[in-house]
Amino acid sequence: MTVTSLGTAPDRQSQLARRIRLLVAATIAYNVIEAIVAITAGTIASSTALIGFGLDSVVEVSSAAAVAWQFSAREHAVREARERTALRIIAVSFFALAAYVTVDAVRALGGAGEARHSTVGIVLAALSLAVMPFLSAAQRRAGRELGSASAVADSKQTLLCTYLSAVLLVGLLANSLFGWSWADPIAALVIAAVAVKEGRDAWRGDGCCAVPVAAVTTEAAGGTEVSEATDRKAHDCSCC
Numbered sequence: 001m002t003v004t005s006l007g008t009a010p011d012r013q014s015q016l017a018r019r020i021r022l023l024v025a026a027t028i029a030y031n032v033i034e035a036i037v038a039i040t041a042g043t044i045a046s047s048t049a050l051i052g053f054g055l056d057s058v059v060e061v062s063s064a065a066a067v068a069w070q071f072s073a074r075e076h077a078v079r080e081a082r083e084r085t086a087l088r089i090i091a092v093s094f095f096a097l098a099a100y101v102t103v104d105a106v107r108a109l110g111g112a113g114e115a116r117h118s119t120v121g122i123v124l125a126a127l128s129l130a131v132m133p134f135l136s137a138a139q140r141r142a143g144r145e146l147g148s149a150s151a152v153a154d155s156k157q158t159l160l161c162t163y164l165s166a167v168l169l170v171g172l173l174a175n176s177l178f179g180w181s182w183a184d185p186i187a188a189l190v191i192a193a194v195a196v197k198e199g200r201d202a203w204r205g206d207g208c209c210a211v212p213v214a215a216v217t218t219e220a221a222g223g224t225e226v227s228e229a230t231d232r233k234a235h236d237c238s239c240c
Helices: 010-045 048-071 076-109 119-146 149-177 183-204 228-236
Strands: 002-005 216-220 223-226
Touching (some): 010 048, 010 149, 048 183, 076 149, 076 183
Antiparallel strands (some): 216 223
């Protein structure tokens, strides 16, 4: 009987890990700047949506920092051991974001505060809407190939930031052009529901579409078979 490893080669694992570290570093740097600009502009314009968007950037930084901590280890075994802790941090970040967005949306629907026009906010939302999808897609591809649920979960956090950018942009434009103050909080409640779902998936460890361990094939007299346990693991993996 011959056993053949079909898993990701060590050199490829190292390459993917380096790529994820770079993407996470870029995400953290962008979100730190985004948070400062959004919270400052939101305070000047009395915009709870802009301030909330800035706080979302802070949550995004905490999620990316968890993945950065996991992938700071050079050894693949150490990264795998840190994965569950990173996933729990990401899940809590999602839940915190959902809680804040919900409270903020309810307050906005109750008429708490009148936001003024913010050119800086509109430009920031449009820029984030253009940048975030590329960061999310690149990290998700690398995470799936490597078999890292935490990297995939963090890419979902970045994608959620894209949705929030769209919500913020629509809300700011609707408020500036038409005076529709209700549009942003309604859409924000939908985003909060998505955040709860993604947080639940991260807590359970769902979201990794690659098989994180080597597949095993057995060569017998009648041909080659794939291990039933490994095949079942592949099918159990949730995909986004």
